[in-house]
Amino acid sequence: MALTHDARAARPRRTPVTWVRRGGLSTLVFAMPLLVVFGLFSWLPIGRAVVMSLQETNLVTTAWVGLDNFRTVLADPLLATAVGNTLWFAALALLLGYPVPLLAAVLMSEVRRAKGLYSALAYLPVVVPPVVAVLLWKFFFDARPEGVFNTMLGWVGVGPVPWLQDAGWAMPSLVLEATWAGAGGTIIIYLAALTSVPGELYDAAEVDGASVWRKVWHVTMPQLRGVLLITFILQIIGTAQVFLEPYLFTDGGPANATITVLLLVYRYAFGQSLGGDYGAATALSLMLAAVLAVLSVVYFRLTRSWSQA
Amino acid sequence: MRSSRTTALALTGALSFTLLAACSSGSDDAGEGDGTSGGKTVLRVVSLLPGSEQEAFDAFDEQVAQFEEANPDIDVQPEEYEWKATTFAAQLAGGTLPDVFEIPFTDGKTLIENGQLADIDAQFQALPYADDFNPNVLQAGTGADGKVYAIPAKSVYGIGLHYNRALFEQAGLDPDDPPTTWDEVRADAKAIADATGQAGYATMTQNNTGGWQLTVATYARGGRVQTTDDDGTYTATLDNDGTKEALEYLHDLRWEDNSMGANFLLDWSSINQAFAAGQVGMYTSGSDVYTSLVQTNAINPDDYGLTAVPLEGDDAGVLGGGTLAAVSTSASEAQKEAAVKWIDFYYLRKLTDQDAAVKDAETLVASDQPVGTPVLPIFSQEQYDESQQWIADLVNVPLDQMTGFTDVIFDQPLVPEPAGSTQELYGALDTVVQAVLTDEDADIDALLEQADADVQAILDKNAG
Structure with a gap:
């Protein structure tokens, strides 16, 4: 507040010389590396995408087509499938991928010995390169009765499950791998947040005779609220952009059961050997970005009171 | 304080400019690619499929050495490469293709129209056998202006039915008497699945290959997936009887016999x-696939068998296709010269010159690489037969296990791939094949009707 007040007072006498004297130049120079990196690698491509979404281009010849690309995308029957699949993925990932890391983190924070070992084990999947992980899981997901998972299920008399080879099973299979691959990062965030919960609160709850679950529900959860809200929206944004799993596991199959919005973007741009529809690809990307931006704003508005309470 | 602040400022400023400079120097680096290095013309070429056996690379390196010895001014840099419909466009747009790359026949015309292939007509016409090409084959790489932009190379194939002789034996079938009708294929597939637990019959389903092989199955039953109209436009005919029959066949193998x-x-x-x-146990693919089964998948030659695709119904035919070698538009004149020299040396001279043929075969045999895998002629059939005679003593592929194919392929009618928006058409059929194989209640008629409408929309869009 004081700063803006200062600036306002100084405004009438501002000249280039005073601007330099007051440190404007060094501010600019210090900001330059950041501006250059962001400008070149983030904002320029975003700007190019906006331009490209209004063009029909094969990167050699270019024509302006107005909103045609957006119409093409909206008229594509695959769009509804892709949106539906993405929502389905997000819902499953939320159901499975949101509580599991929290539960794991709470349990791990209760462990007294070899804490580091558990953290390392939980984080290990994040360190495995995603492509390697997917290839491994592809092997596990072998749909034959002698496949790895099916053999294990066979021990308890379940299955065989078709995993990736069935339209109904394919998406849950992808979510299973994605949860395994992504949980580690979230667990570390929760663990860090848990250490900041004041121990006195637990002591007080204990004095009041609270059970473990009451402590978790009435002490841990409210204290983690801020972090939980952030990881929730990050999870939504992340799952809305799911690409790696469907691309590497199934390439959208079987019969488009796992085609997601981002995979559709990829298909528009690169799916055909004779050059893609880059206009449609950027148009759909922008629409996705817009939806996510709106979603984020609405989400933070709705939860503002809760997160500050 | 003052001086350290100035230093920090200067450093930060310098960093920003270094960043900018680093970004803009990309064009300088690219300069190396279009010309020479140490006085030699640098030529990046397609080598083998990623993951090929070391012996295959040894043989390839030996051929590169022979070429460089004969052309001391050219520096050949091999790159592993697999053409995939779903990655090619990204490679082409990203400029990461080698200078000489391979494309399927079906993509030649459109890439030429889009100006995405270099004009190598002058260099091509200088080849001694330029006039000897089978015109039907050469036209795949010829532009509307009559110039040659891509040269038929590597192979022209007809589709064959590949089968595993070991699985045949385990199922009590005679591997020397492969099936000749689709009913026999089905019965044998069931026998293999029941006896061994493996898939008796399988088909490709992804990356547009599902549509490719469904088109094979359609042709084999007398159907066609596309017609060319008098005015040069295309009409999709995906919901034809041949395709329906082929899908019902797959459905029965999958869901009634459980043999896939x-x-x-x-x-x-x-x-x-x-x-x-x-x-x-069995699948259909190009007749030339044996080479990569050896080079990349280390197949046991004793287990391999090849026979003809059964043809049933009027107008039934075998799908034929092939590979073109093309040159990147970013290639300089010197690189284009070098590129056609390489295409001549690596792909074609062994088909037209006895000494080259023997030398090539000897090099391959020395590294235990397959020689004599059945393909179709790029030039005339007589010329093909003659070239096979030159290397007859060196052939090391089990030709006697391929007679079911080689005995009849020249009598089977060869049908080219659909010409309009081929890969999109194949892509639409991928979905249909996947649906039939993963959903017992898939409505084949509805699926084909939808795919037909989708493809027709693409054809109309591309025509307009």
Whole structure:
């Protein structure tokens, strides 16, 4: 507040010389590396995408087509499938991928010995390169009765499950791998947040005779609220952009059961050997970005009171 | 304080400019690619499929050495490469293709129209055998202006039915008497699945190869997936009887006989892998696939069998296709010269010159690489037969296990791939094949009707 007040007072006498004297130049120079990196690698491509979404281009010849690309995308029957699949993925990932890391983190924070070992084990999947992980899981997901998972299920008399080879099973299979691959990062965030919960609160709850679950529900959860809200929206944004799993596991199959919005973007741009529809690809990307931006704003508005309470 | 602040400022400023400079120097680096290095013309060429056996690379390196010895001013840099419909456009747009690359026949015309292939007509016409090409084959790489932009190379193939002789024996079938009708294929597939637990019959489903092989199955039953109209436009005919019959056939094998195994997400390379590993009894693919089964998948030659695709019904035919060698538009004149010299040396001279043929075969045999895999003629059939005579003593592929194919292929009518928006058409059929194999209640008529409408919309859009 004081700063803006200062600036306002100084405004009438501002000249280039005073601007330099007051440190404007060094501010600019210090900001330059950041501006250059962001400008070149983030904002320029975003700007190019906006331009490209209004063009029909094969990167050699270019024509302006107005909103045609957006119409093409909206008229594509695959769009509804892709949106539906993405929502389905997000819902499953939320159901499975949101509580599991929290539960794991709470349990791990209760462990007294070899804490580091558990953290390392939980984080290990994040360190495995995603492509390697997917290839491994592809092997596990072998749909034959002698496949790895099916053999294990066979021990308890379940299955065989078709995993990736069935339209109904394919998406849950992808979510299973994605949860395994992504949980580690979230667990570390929760663990860090848990250490900041004041121990006195637990002591007080204990004095009041609270059970473990009451402590978790009435002490841990409210204290983690801020972090939980952030990881929730990050999870939504992340799952809305799911690409790696469907691309590497199934390439959208079987019969488009796992085609997601981002995979559709990829298909528009690169799916055909004779050059893609880059206009449609950027148009759909922008629409996705817009939806996510709106979603984020609405989400933070709705939860503002809760997160500050 | 003052001086350290100035230093920090200067450093930060310098950093920003270094960043900017680093970004803009990309064009300088690219300069190396279009010309020479140490006085030699640098030529990046396609070598083998990623993951090929070391012996195959040894043989390839030996050929590169022979070429460089004969052309001391050219520096050949081999790059592993597999053409895939779903990655090619990204490679082309990203400029990461080698200078000489391979494309299927079906893509030649459009890439030429889009100006995405270099004009190598002058260099091509200088080849001694330029006039000897089978005109039907050469036209795949010829532009509307009559110039040659891509040269038929590597192979022209007809589709064959590949089968695993070991699985045939385990199922009590005679591997020397492969099936000749689709009913026999079905019965044998069931026998293999029941006896061994492996897939008796499998088909590709991904990366547009599902549509490719469904088109094969359609042709084999007398159907066509597309017609060319008098005015040069195309009409999709995906919901024809041949395609329906082919899909019902797959449906029956999958759901009534359960003889297609459990994995239905297969493309060209993954089905080869499964076949070489003994998980697939029979599948259809190009007749030349044996070479990569050896080079990439280490198949046991004793287990391999090749026979003709059964043809049933009027107008039934075998799908034929092939590979073109093309040159990147970013190539300089010197690189284009070098590129056609390489195409001549690596792909074509061995078909037209006895000494080159023998030398090539000897090099391959020395590294235990396959020689004599059946393909179709790029030039005339007489010329093909003659070239096979030159190397007859060196042939090391089990030709006697391929007679079911080689005895009849020149009598089978050869049908080219659909010409309009081929890969999009194949892509639409991928979905249909996947649906039939993973959903017992898939409505074949509705699926084909939808795919037909989708493809027709693409054809109309591309025509307009």
